[in-house]
Amino acid sequence: MTSPRRAPGGFPVVGIIGGGQLARMCAGPAAELGVTLSVLAEADDASAALVVPSSPVGDHTEAEEVHAFAQHCDVVTFDHEHVPPHVLDLLVAEGVELHPHPAALRFAQDKLAMRERLTGLGVPCPRWVRTDTAADVTAFGDAVGWPVVAKTPRGGYDGKGVRVVADAGELTAWLERAASEGSGLLLEERVSFRRELAVLVARSPSGQAAAWPVVETVQTDGICTEVIAPAPGLDAGLSADAVHAALRVAGELDVTGVLAVELFEVEAVDGRASFVVNELAMRPHNSGHWSMDGAVTGQFEQHLRAVLDLPLGSPRPHDRWTVMANVLGGELPDLYPAYRHVMARDPEAKVHMYGKGVRPGRKIGHVNISGDDLADLRERAAHAAGYIQGVVTE
Amino acid sequence: MTSPRRAPGGFPVVGIIGGGQLARMCAGPAAELGVTLSVLAEADDASAALVVPSSPVGDHTEAEEVHAFAQHCDVVTFDHEHVPPHVLDLLVAEGVELHPHPAALRFAQDKLAMRERLTGLGVPCPRWVRTDTAADVTAFGDAVGWPVVAKTPRGGYDGKGVRVVADAGELTAWLERAASEGSGLLLEERVSFRRELAVLVARSPSGQAAAWPVVETVQTDGICTEVIAPAPGLDAGLSADAVHAALRVAGELDVTGVLAVELFEVEAVDGRASFVVNELAMRPHNSGHWSMDGAVTGQFEQHLRAVLDLPLGSPRPHDRWTVMANVLGGELPDLYPAYRHVMARDPEAKVHMYGKGVRPGRKIGHVNISGDDLADLRERAAHAAGYIQGVVTE
Structure with a gap:
């Protein structure tokens, strides 16, 4: 396996296991930061492999292949949670710097372990x-x-x-x-919830942490379709409790990189607005895509900074509201004309495409729009995403 | 020459002649937009070649090499103005879609032709x-x-x-x-000027155009070191006149892509705030780097949209002020510790590095910082850039 070409000046190489859109969306921030990416990709036309020069194809379940890949990287992180424990154990034994560490990642890989640990920490769960x-x-x-x-x-x-x-x-x-x-x-x-929320935080090996505002997420058929940042009308106490819980989980589990905590907002308990934790993810997450355009530091840049133990960037939002709508695959294989139409209709729409072939229901892109009028932003983001998908036709 | 791997869905390939930092800074926006880049690079460790998978090495003065490169691209644009006319003429004869067209680019390549044309248009010149x-x-x-x-x-x-x-x-x-x-x-x-300004506009083959706010540029020893967006205290009439002149030049010269017009602000004439044009550049320009973090649509994204004849994005600034400071090469070959320090000192600093080796005075990166307090932003941007350069040590 050939090594990635290092930039001069002492800048490191970050390896990402998995070549999906999360790895792909690290490519822009990495180029800007001046750090080099290398991606262990599922195929040479994987989403990230299309935009990262060093994208060897390999199987993330084969310890030797992953180890050979990691030899050329200063730190290694993940596009997904599917690297098996025996592979992670070998990497740790060989001294590879993994972020998050398998001892933390376990709680994102195994939902029983997650429930047990969160309950032990006193974090509200169903x-x-x-x-x-x-x-x-x-x-x-x-x-x-x-x-x-x-x-x-x-x-x-x-x-x-x-x-x-x-x-x-x-x-x-x-x-x-x-x-x-x-x-x-x-x-x-089965939790009777008012709505779904998510908190994203980033934490570095040194223990520095930063949190973006709590967002509202909207799921359709189990797939996230819309995110509103920040969550509208959120109780200030609930917001503080949720951020506190996410930072505490990150610290107690020694998470490094981005941690996403998915929440259900539930009925107030004794007059106090309340939540329970639904899921954890230890990587950039769909609920943070808004930050690419809506915050000073987006989640992909922050993840790279965190896993490199660089100082974290400001998560300050640029605008009052940012709405993200996922573009799902529809029946149209030829996306470009619809994409062009969406840009013409809305010069403020930030259209992100993942270089993926269309399959119905597959996440193939997303649209971010920021501004002051939330109802208007939601309509525009949904229209743009739906138009590219082919479910909105005018 | 192997062809770049095309993304599915009908997305095009943009070829860039030249692998400097301007081509490099197109890589992030291209990945986000879902369009494929290919770069004709000076060397396999050129700034852009480090981050663009399809970066064949070739000589931009050799017509056959450039033509072979262009075969795999839907449109071709430029990192610099140094492609000779005989090469451009061959490409046009072979039907390559060049943006800007050589008939426009000529006025950025030849300063005598530029002065003659602008004078003919009645645009103020020295x-x-x-x-x-x-x-x-x-x-x-x-x-x-x-x-x-x-x-x-x-x-x-x-x-x-x-x-x-x-x-x-x-x-x-x-x-x-x-x-x-x-x-x-x-x-x-030799113009006795109050200060230097720049106007950046983008124009597409269809004739759509968009302008960012007029900025102030500060040069040191002939090299741009600082940009303030928008230019502080700029007379509203001068601002309108300058944007109007830039849009008119873009239209009259049939410029496609980004056009930078460098101006001198001079003494008022008959009570009217006035300028003369210093230089033209027909590509993304140092005076527009602030827009990468400071505007809804940055200049590199806009250049790609323009040369592809995609609808242009909003140039709306995110913040009241954005200050850009160039990082020049100094005596420190190992930049990473200083870069780390800068991030720790200022979580709002957006540090961009170009993957280039250090040579004294060479542009190797830049820093953008946005906010409300201009004096504070200028101090912080200058400190960050100077610290990485090694001329500020505390």
């Missing part, structure tokens, strides 16, 4: 239990109320690995697989 | 003359007052190719060379 049998499922559902939410501890994303079930019989196949893998299933109460 | 002999020089200097400014019509940049002379004898060598090349020299009166 009621949950580890289950191995249909009898456990029935007992939990009878206790917290049906339906309940079942999650595979590992491997889920964008709604995959999550099911809402009305009785234990719906989980027969999952329970059999969990039993054969010895993994158990995570059961959670 | 008094000037084409000179071929020492007698011409003496006559001009005696008429407008000594010293005068002598410029080689072609090939100058960053103060090179420009001399301030007190008598014709100082130009003997230049006149001999100009005579042998048949090029003549440009002589201009």
